Amino acid sequence: MARQRWLCLHFFRLTLDNAKANGSVPDQQPAVAYHQASNNVLQVNSCARKVGIEVGMGLAHAAALCENLTVIDYAEEIEHSQLRLLAASLYQCAAEISLQPPCRLFIRIDNLVRYYGDYQQIWLAIKNTLHHREVNFVFACGWSPENAEALAKRGQSSFLLCDKKIENILAALPVQALSIADKHANALQRAGIRHAGELLKLPPTELGKRFDSELLKYLFALRGESQPQRLFYHPPANFSHSVLLTYEVEDATRLQRYLDQCLRDMELFLRLRNAGSQAINITLYFREAPEMPISVRKSDVRFSFSEWQQLIKLKLETLELPAPVTHFEFSSEKPRSYAADTADFFNSRKHLFARQLLFGRLAARLGEDAISVPHTLQDHRFTSGVESESDNTQDNLEEFTPTYLLKHPQPLTDSPKIEFGPVRIESGWWDGNKEKRDYFIGRNQHGQRIQIFRENGNWFLNGWYA
Amino acid sequence: MAGMPDMRYAELVCQSNFSFLTGASSPEELVTTASFIGYEALAITDECSVAGVVRAHSEIKRHNLPVKLITGSLFTLSDTLTCVLLCPTKAAYSELCRIITNARRRSPKGEYQLAEWDLKTIQHCLIIWLPDKDPELNNHWAKWLLRHHQSRVWIGVQRRLDGYDHTRFAEYERLHTDYALPITACSHALFHHNDRLALQQVMHAIRKNTTVEKLGQSAISNAEQSLRPLIKLKKLLPSKWLAESVRIASLCTFNLDELRYQYPSELVPDGYTAISYLRECVEAGILRRFPEGISPAIRATIEKELQLIEEQQYEYFFLTIFDIVQFARDNRILYQGRGSAANSVVCYCLEITAVDPRQINVLFERFISKERDEPPDIDVDFEHSRREEVIQYIYSKYGRERTALAATVISFRFKSAFREVGKALGFAESQLDYVIKNINRRDRTVPWQTQIENCGLSSANSKVKQLISLVEQIVGFPRHLSQHVGGFVISAGPLYELVPVENAAMSERTVIQWDKDDLETLGLLKVDVLALGMLTAIRKAFALINEQYPQEVSIPFITRLGDDQQVYDMICEADTVGTFQIESRAQMTMLPRLKPRCYYDLVVQIAIVRPGPIQGDMVHPYLLRRHGRESVSYPSEEVKSVLSRTMGVPIFQEQVIQLAMVAAGFSGGEADQLRRAMASWKKDGRIYEFRDRLIKGMTGRGYSESFAEQLFEQIKGFGGYGFPESHSASFAVLAYVSCWLKHYFPAEFYISLLNSLPMGFYSASQLIQDARRHHIPVLPVCINASEAEHTLVFNNGDKAIRLGMNLVKNLSSEAIQTLLTNRPSVGFKTLDHIKQQAVSEKDLSALASADAFSSIAGNRYQARWQMMDRHTSLPLFSNSAEQLPFDFLPNDTDSLLEDYASTSLSLKHHPIEVVLRKYTIKNLRLANQLNECDNRSVIHVIGCVTCRQSPGTASGATFFTLEDHTGNMNIVVWQNTARHQQQAYLKAQLLQVDGILERSPEGVIHIIAGKLTDRTDWLDSINVRSRDFH
Known part of the structure; x- marks a missing residue:
C-alpha cells in the first residue's frame, strides 16, 4: 500500500501576524506575544529578535531589553479562532484538513494529486492562499500527520517527498521533539535513547514491555505504518471570530480597522456559500465593565464588505464605550427571510445596551451636562468614583453623603450655619488625588442643606442634600 | 513642648508595630513622642501581646523620659467585644500574661482566640471597654461587664472625626446613663505622628492582601488615631474624661523592673544552699579535671569566681547549665560551652567547657564583669544531630509550663518590604x-533607590517615590515573632506568670513574647542550647578512630597533648578545607600571613578575620607587630593592661569595651549599653549616640583623635557580628581538634564531615575533591558495597571512603533500610533480585541514576532499561527474560551530568575538564598552575563558581571562589568591574575571568578580575539536551 502524504503547517507567530495584519503593530516595531499566566513571551517578531528577545523570556526581562516593545496578550482561544479562519481559507484548496489547536493544521495531499496534477501545484495553491493571509509558518511533509508534525517542529520548512530523506531527518530528531508524554521522553532519555532514530530501531516488543500502547501507536504513526483516526475540519454554519485587541480601545471608531478584517473574512465566507447575512452581532468586552452586545442589521440579506463597513462605521460613530474595550466577538447571523422582526427595541432587550441607548437619546436631546447617574462612594472621599472589589462600603456614611455632588467644588460665597461636623478625610495619596479636608453639613440662607469643606483654610461648597 | 498647666492626659489605648501590620510606629517612637507632647502616661496595648513593652520601657530608662509606661493589651472577643486590659499591679500583670498565653496557645502561630472565660476570671486588671455602635450588643456587654467586673471597667471614648462621632457619643452617653459606667478618653493610637497614616494604610492593605486603593472605606479615614497634642485633645473631648485617663494611669503602679526571675529550685538537693551545692560540684570537678592537684593560683581564681557568683546570685544559672551538660555527657552527646562566663575555671571544673585554664590563664580575669554589669553569658553548643534530645530533656525535666524558647523578632528586610509595599501600591508582582x-x-555605592531606575522604575514617577519612601519607613518593622535558635527561659513557677507564651511554627515548641534583648533589659537569664555541626562531625570521627585503636581519643585527650607543630604546619599552609572556623576563604588567605603556632594564635586568628578588626584597620598593625616589623607600644598603662595580650592592637569585642572604660571613662552601665548598642546598630543606629562621648572621653584623656576614631569604627564593625574573645577561645579548641583530626586521621575526618552534612562551608563535592587531593581513595555508591552512611573501608591496604546511599538524591531512607536488611552477604546478583524487594520504582530509578547498579547491571542506561521492563517483576516472567542486547553507552558528559544530578558530585569527571575538551581558551591557566605564574601577570582562568562573598568589610569587593579540576582559585571582583558586568557577576555558574594575578609575600594568590564572562552556556551546550523549537 502506498504511503499517505500529509502536510503540516505550523503557524508559530499567529497572534503577532494577526496584530500586524490589523495594523496594531507597525512593521519596524519590536513586538511580542505574551502569556500572562505563565509570564512567558511566546512569540517574537523579527525586530524583537534582533534586540535579543527570545521565546521563553519573562516580560520584565524582555521589557528591559527594549524600551519601546509592543506587548500583545496571548490567548489560546483567540489563536484557535485564527486557526479556524485559516482552515476556512484552505478549505478552498483541500478537503481533508485536521486542526491541532492552537496553531497547527494538517492537510492530506496525496489524494489531491489527481485534481492538481502534481505535488508542486498543490503546494502552490496552498502557499498562495496563505500568502494572502500574511501569516508566518513552517511546513513539512510526512507519511502521517505525526510524522509531518515532528519534521515541522525542527523549525525548518521542507516539502520533501523522498522517503529516504524523511527517514534521515526523522532519525536525527531529538526525542523531546516528538509528541510523546514528558515522562516517556524523560524515561527514554535517561536510558540513553536521545534520538527518534534510536527509538524507532528498538523492537516494538521490547518497547511494549516498558511503555503504554499510546506510545506504540504514536510510533507506528510516526513510521507511517498506521493512521490514527482524526476529525476533519468542517466549515461552520455561520461566520464567527474573536479578536483580542492589541491596545485597549477607548474610542469606538478605532475598532473599525479590526472589524474591517472580520468583514473581509465574512465576505469570503458568505460568498463561498453564495449567501448573505441579515445581521452582524458584535460583543464588546471591557476590563472593568460588563460586556456590551451590539447588533447591526440590514433589512435584507447582504454579504459585501463595503456595505457592511458603511453601516458599522455609522454605528461606531455614535457608540459610547463605558470603558476601554479589551476584546470582541464577531458573528454573522444565518441568512434569513425578509420578514424581519420589527418588535419594539426595548421589549426584548433590557440589558445595559438598552440603558446606554436611552441615556444616549436623553443626552442628545437635553445635553450631556443634564444627565447624572447615581453613584455609590467606594472610598472615604466624597469626590471619588473609585471602583472597589471588596464589599467595604459602610452604610452609615451614606447619611453624610450629599444627594447631589458637584463635579468641581466651588468656593463658598455665603456663610452657612454648621449643623454637623467636622468629618476629617485624609485620603487619596495613592492615586495622585491627595486630599486633606474637614467636611461639614451646613444650612445656607435659602434653607438648603449643603455639604461644605475646609481645605488649607479655604471653604468650598461640595454638594446638596435632598 | 511642655504640657499645658491645666491639662493632663494619659493615652490608655495605643498599639505599636508589635500589633503586626496594624500599628505603624515603634514602641520607642511612641514613648518618645508621648513624653515630648507632655502625656502623663502611655499604655502600650498591642493586640494580645506584650512584645513591644520592654522596648518602650528600655527607651524610657535610657533617656529618662518623663512619661509613665503602662503595660496592657487589647483583645477582641468573637468580633463583638473590644477591650483593653491594663496592669495596675504585678498581680494584674501576671494575670494578663496568663490570659494572653491561654488565648495564644489555643490558636496556631500568630493568631489568638480569647474565651469569655478568660475575661470572667480577671481579678486585677483594669478594663477599658471600647463599645461598638450596635446598642443591643452594647447592652449585653455592659451588663456582662458590670456583673463580673464592677468598679474595674471604663468606657473608652474616642473622637475620630470620621463621621460617626455623633453616633458613638450618643451611645457612650446612653451607656453611661443606663449603667453608670465611668468614661475615660482615649485615642486608640496606631502611630505616633500623623505622617504615618500612609504607612498604616499600606500595612492594612498588606494584612488584607489587597491594594491600598481597594481597601476602600475599610481603611482608616484620617490620621486622628495618633498621639495628638494636648491642645487638640482639649478641643475635642471634655476635660473630665481627659482627667479620668490620668486618674486611671495613677492607679497603674506596676513597673517592668519589678519582675524577678526565679530559678527552678529542684536543682539544689535538700540540705544544700545553692552556693554550697555549686561549690560541692566544683570540688568534685576539680578532682576530675586536675587529678594531680591544683596550683594555689587556680585555687584563688576559683574562690574569686565563686564569690562573684554568690554576690551576683548566679548560682542557679550555673547549676542549670551544669545539669544540662551532665545529661549530654551521660548520653555521650558532644558539647562545648562558650561565652564570657563559660571560660571560667568554675565552668572548666563543671565540664561545661574544655578550655584548659593552664593553656590560657590570661582569660580568667575577664570572667563575669561586675563593673560592666553584664549578665553572665554561657552558650552551649551540642552536636546538631542530637540537640533535639537535649531540648526534650529540658522539656521533660521542667515541664512545658516552665520552659519556653526566647523569641526572635523577624523584621521587614529590603526584599520583603519592597515586594509587599509594592503589591499594596498596585505594582505588578512580576x-x-x-x-x-x-x-x-x-x-554599597549605588543605593537601591537609584538602582531601581535601571529596572524601569523612574523616581520621577510619584508612585515610585511613594514606594521608595514607604519601603524606607517599613524596613526594620517587626513582621512576626519566630523562635530563637536555642535560647531557653526556664523558671521556678509557671512561665506565663512572667511573660506570655505562644505557639511556635514548629509543633511542640512554645516561645515567649520577648526576644533576647528584652530579656537582657529585664535581667532575665536564658540558657542557650545551640546546635553545632562540627561537634557531630568530631564525635563521629572519634567513634571511627576509637573502633580501631585502644587509646580513646577525645577533646581533652587532644588538648592535653599540647600544641602539635605538625598540625600548625598544616594550618600555616592553609590546608584547612573542612576544619572548624578557619576554613573560609578569608580565613584561609589569612592563615599564611598570621602563621598561627599555638592555641592562643588560633584564638586571635578566629577573631581577627571579622568585620570589627578589619573595619577598625587593626589587622595590618597586628600582623606587623606579630612579625616584629613594628614595635609594640601603649599610650598608657591602663591601655596596656587591656591590650598586652594582642600586642597593643584591640582585636576582641571585650577589649574595645574595656578600652571605652579605661580610655574614655565609660561607667560599667554605659559600657554595657555600648555593648548592646553594638549588637543592634544595624537595626537602629543607636551606636552613634556613643560616638561623641567616646571621642571626647578619649581625647580628654590624652589619646589621639585618630585612635579614637579608629576605635569607634571598630566598635561599629563589631555591630551585629560581635565576636568576643570568650567565644573565640572555645571555638579555637574545636578548630584545633578538627585540624588535628584532619592531619592524623584524614579518612575518618572526611567521612565524619560527609556524614554530618549539611554543615560548614563546603559541599560534599568540594570535600571529596579535597580528600582526593590528600590521596584518599573515594569509592562510588554501590548497591552491594555501600551502607546508608559513608564508611571507612580498606582498599588495597589503604584507608578509603566508600560513599553511602544517603548521598543519592530522591532515594528514601525506607528504601535504603529495606535494601540493606535484605541484601545477601554475597550481595544482590541481578537487578531482578533487587526489583523483587519492596522498593519503589522511584527509589530504584534514583539508585540507577547514581550508577549504583554498575556492579551487576552494566552502565546506568542498561540498568534503567532493565528496570523499565515491567514483565520481569512478574513472577511468571522473572526467569524467562532473556534480554535483547541494549548497547547504549553514556559518554563522559552524560555521566558527569547524571552524577551531578543524582549525587551533586562526580568521581569520574569535573565539569571544567569536560568543558575544556570542547572549548579552548587561549593561555588558560588551571588552579594548580597559578604558582608558576608571575606576580602581576595577565591571566585567564575558568571555573565553577562555588562561593560568592561580599563582606561588608571589603569596601565593595566581592570574593569569588572558582573551582576547576585541579583546585580552587580566589578571585577579587571590584565594585566597578561588577557593576559593568552585572549579568555575569550575578548569575554565572561557570565563569571565565581574565585578570591580573597578585601574589602576597606569604604566597597567597588572588586574581583581580578584569573581565568576567559567563560561560554557563558551555555547560548547557555539552549537554545534548534538545530544545523544543517553538
Whole structure:
C-alpha cells in the first residue's frame, strides 16, 4: 500500500501576524506575544529578535531589553479562532484538513494529486492562499500527520517527498521533539535513547514491555505504518471570530480597522456559500465593565464588505464605550427571510445596551451636562468614583453623603450655619488625588442643606442634600 | 513642648508595630513622642501581646523620659467585644500574661482566640471597654461587664472625626446613663505622628492582601488615631474624661523592673544552699579535671569566681547549665560551652567547657564583669544531630509550663518590604520580582533607590517615590515573632506568670513574647542550647578512630597533648578545607600571613578575620607587630593592661569595651549599653549616640583623635557580628581538634564531615575533591558495597571512603533500610533480585541514576532499561527474560551530568575538564598552575563558581571562589568591574575571568578580575539536551 502524504503547517507567530495584519503593530516595531499566566513571551517578531528577545523570556526581562516593545496578550482561544479562519481559507484548496489547536493544521495531499496534477501545484495553491493571509509558518511533509508534525517542529520548512530523506531527518530528531508524554521522553532519555532514530530501531516488543500502547501507536504513526483516526475540519454554519485587541480601545471608531478584517473574512465566507447575512452581532468586552452586545442589521440579506463597513462605521460613530474595550466577538447571523422582526427595541432587550441607548437619546436631546447617574462612594472621599472589589462600603456614611455632588467644588460665597461636623478625610495619596479636608453639613440662607469643606483654610461648597 | 498647666492626659489605648501590620510606629517612637507632647502616661496595648513593652520601657530608662509606661493589651472577643486590659499591679500583670498565653496557645502561630472565660476570671486588671455602635450588643456587654467586673471597667471614648462621632457619643452617653459606667478618653493610637497614616494604610492593605486603593472605606479615614497634642485633645473631648485617663494611669503602679526571675529550685538537693551545692560540684570537678592537684593560683581564681557568683546570685544559672551538660555527657552527646562566663575555671571544673585554664590563664580575669554589669553569658553548643534530645530533656525535666524558647523578632528586610509595599501600591508582582532580582544589594555605592531606575522604575514617577519612601519607613518593622535558635527561659513557677507564651511554627515548641534583648533589659537569664555541626562531625570521627585503636581519643585527650607543630604546619599552609572556623576563604588567605603556632594564635586568628578588626584597620598593625616589623607600644598603662595580650592592637569585642572604660571613662552601665548598642546598630543606629562621648572621653584623656576614631569604627564593625574573645577561645579548641583530626586521621575526618552534612562551608563535592587531593581513595555508591552512611573501608591496604546511599538524591531512607536488611552477604546478583524487594520504582530509578547498579547491571542506561521492563517483576516472567542486547553507552558528559544530578558530585569527571575538551581558551591557566605564574601577570582562568562573598568589610569587593579540576582559585571582583558586568557577576555558574594575578609575600594568590564572562552556556551546550523549537 502506498504511503499517505500529509502536510503540516505550523503557524508559530499567529497572534503577532494577526496584530500586524490589523495594523496594531507597525512593521519596524519590536513586538511580542505574551502569556500572562505563565509570564512567558511566546512569540517574537523579527525586530524583537534582533534586540535579543527570545521565546521563553519573562516580560520584565524582555521589557528591559527594549524600551519601546509592543506587548500583545496571548490567548489560546483567540489563536484557535485564527486557526479556524485559516482552515476556512484552505478549505478552498483541500478537503481533508485536521486542526491541532492552537496553531497547527494538517492537510492530506496525496489524494489531491489527481485534481492538481502534481505535488508542486498543490503546494502552490496552498502557499498562495496563505500568502494572502500574511501569516508566518513552517511546513513539512510526512507519511502521517505525526510524522509531518515532528519534521515541522525542527523549525525548518521542507516539502520533501523522498522517503529516504524523511527517514534521515526523522532519525536525527531529538526525542523531546516528538509528541510523546514528558515522562516517556524523560524515561527514554535517561536510558540513553536521545534520538527518534534510536527509538524507532528498538523492537516494538521490547518497547511494549516498558511503555503504554499510546506510545506504540504514536510510533507506528510516526513510521507511517498506521493512521490514527482524526476529525476533519468542517466549515461552520455561520461566520464567527474573536479578536483580542492589541491596545485597549477607548474610542469606538478605532475598532473599525479590526472589524474591517472580520468583514473581509465574512465576505469570503458568505460568498463561498453564495449567501448573505441579515445581521452582524458584535460583543464588546471591557476590563472593568460588563460586556456590551451590539447588533447591526440590514433589512435584507447582504454579504459585501463595503456595505457592511458603511453601516458599522455609522454605528461606531455614535457608540459610547463605558470603558476601554479589551476584546470582541464577531458573528454573522444565518441568512434569513425578509420578514424581519420589527418588535419594539426595548421589549426584548433590557440589558445595559438598552440603558446606554436611552441615556444616549436623553443626552442628545437635553445635553450631556443634564444627565447624572447615581453613584455609590467606594472610598472615604466624597469626590471619588473609585471602583472597589471588596464589599467595604459602610452604610452609615451614606447619611453624610450629599444627594447631589458637584463635579468641581466651588468656593463658598455665603456663610452657612454648621449643623454637623467636622468629618476629617485624609485620603487619596495613592492615586495622585491627595486630599486633606474637614467636611461639614451646613444650612445656607435659602434653607438648603449643603455639604461644605475646609481645605488649607479655604471653604468650598461640595454638594446638596435632598 | 511642655504640657499645658491645666491639662493632663494619659493615652490608655495605643498599639505599636508589635500589633503586626496594624500599628505603624515603634514602641520607642511612641514613648518618645508621648513624653515630648507632655502625656502623663502611655499604655502600650498591642493586640494580645506584650512584645513591644520592654522596648518602650528600655527607651524610657535610657533617656529618662518623663512619661509613665503602662503595660496592657487589647483583645477582641468573637468580633463583638473590644477591650483593653491594663496592669495596675504585678498581680494584674501576671494575670494578663496568663490570659494572653491561654488565648495564644489555643490558636496556631500568630493568631489568638480569647474565651469569655478568660475575661470572667480577671481579678486585677483594669478594663477599658471600647463599645461598638450596635446598642443591643452594647447592652449585653455592659451588663456582662458590670456583673463580673464592677468598679474595674471604663468606657473608652474616642473622637475620630470620621463621621460617626455623633453616633458613638450618643451611645457612650446612653451607656453611661443606663449603667453608670465611668468614661475615660482615649485615642486608640496606631502611630505616633500623623505622617504615618500612609504607612498604616499600606500595612492594612498588606494584612488584607489587597491594594491600598481597594481597601476602600475599610481603611482608616484620617490620621486622628495618633498621639495628638494636648491642645487638640482639649478641643475635642471634655476635660473630665481627659482627667479620668490620668486618674486611671495613677492607679497603674506596676513597673517592668519589678519582675524577678526565679530559678527552678529542684536543682539544689535538700540540705544544700545553692552556693554550697555549686561549690560541692566544683570540688568534685576539680578532682576530675586536675587529678594531680591544683596550683594555689587556680585555687584563688576559683574562690574569686565563686564569690562573684554568690554576690551576683548566679548560682542557679550555673547549676542549670551544669545539669544540662551532665545529661549530654551521660548520653555521650558532644558539647562545648562558650561565652564570657563559660571560660571560667568554675565552668572548666563543671565540664561545661574544655578550655584548659593552664593553656590560657590570661582569660580568667575577664570572667563575669561586675563593673560592666553584664549578665553572665554561657552558650552551649551540642552536636546538631542530637540537640533535639537535649531540648526534650529540658522539656521533660521542667515541664512545658516552665520552659519556653526566647523569641526572635523577624523584621521587614529590603526584599520583603519592597515586594509587599509594592503589591499594596498596585505594582505588578512580576515587575517587583524583576526589580528585586536585578538589584545588587552588595553594591554599597549605588543605593537601591537609584538602582531601581535601571529596572524601569523612574523616581520621577510619584508612585515610585511613594514606594521608595514607604519601603524606607517599613524596613526594620517587626513582621512576626519566630523562635530563637536555642535560647531557653526556664523558671521556678509557671512561665506565663512572667511573660506570655505562644505557639511556635514548629509543633511542640512554645516561645515567649520577648526576644533576647528584652530579656537582657529585664535581667532575665536564658540558657542557650545551640546546635553545632562540627561537634557531630568530631564525635563521629572519634567513634571511627576509637573502633580501631585502644587509646580513646577525645577533646581533652587532644588538648592535653599540647600544641602539635605538625598540625600548625598544616594550618600555616592553609590546608584547612573542612576544619572548624578557619576554613573560609578569608580565613584561609589569612592563615599564611598570621602563621598561627599555638592555641592562643588560633584564638586571635578566629577573631581577627571579622568585620570589627578589619573595619577598625587593626589587622595590618597586628600582623606587623606579630612579625616584629613594628614595635609594640601603649599610650598608657591602663591601655596596656587591656591590650598586652594582642600586642597593643584591640582585636576582641571585650577589649574595645574595656578600652571605652579605661580610655574614655565609660561607667560599667554605659559600657554595657555600648555593648548592646553594638549588637543592634544595624537595626537602629543607636551606636552613634556613643560616638561623641567616646571621642571626647578619649581625647580628654590624652589619646589621639585618630585612635579614637579608629576605635569607634571598630566598635561599629563589631555591630551585629560581635565576636568576643570568650567565644573565640572555645571555638579555637574545636578548630584545633578538627585540624588535628584532619592531619592524623584524614579518612575518618572526611567521612565524619560527609556524614554530618549539611554543615560548614563546603559541599560534599568540594570535600571529596579535597580528600582526593590528600590521596584518599573515594569509592562510588554501590548497591552491594555501600551502607546508608559513608564508611571507612580498606582498599588495597589503604584507608578509603566508600560513599553511602544517603548521598543519592530522591532515594528514601525506607528504601535504603529495606535494601540493606535484605541484601545477601554475597550481595544482590541481578537487578531482578533487587526489583523483587519492596522498593519503589522511584527509589530504584534514583539508585540507577547514581550508577549504583554498575556492579551487576552494566552502565546506568542498561540498568534503567532493565528496570523499565515491567514483565520481569512478574513472577511468571522473572526467569524467562532473556534480554535483547541494549548497547547504549553514556559518554563522559552524560555521566558527569547524571552524577551531578543524582549525587551533586562526580568521581569520574569535573565539569571544567569536560568543558575544556570542547572549548579552548587561549593561555588558560588551571588552579594548580597559578604558582608558576608571575606576580602581576595577565591571566585567564575558568571555573565553577562555588562561593560568592561580599563582606561588608571589603569596601565593595566581592570574593569569588572558582573551582576547576585541579583546585580552587580566589578571585577579587571590584565594585566597578561588577557593576559593568552585572549579568555575569550575578548569575554565572561557570565563569571565565581574565585578570591580573597578585601574589602576597606569604604566597597567597588572588586574581583581580578584569573581565568576567559567563560561560554557563558551555555547560548547557555539552549537554545534548534538545530544545523544543517553538
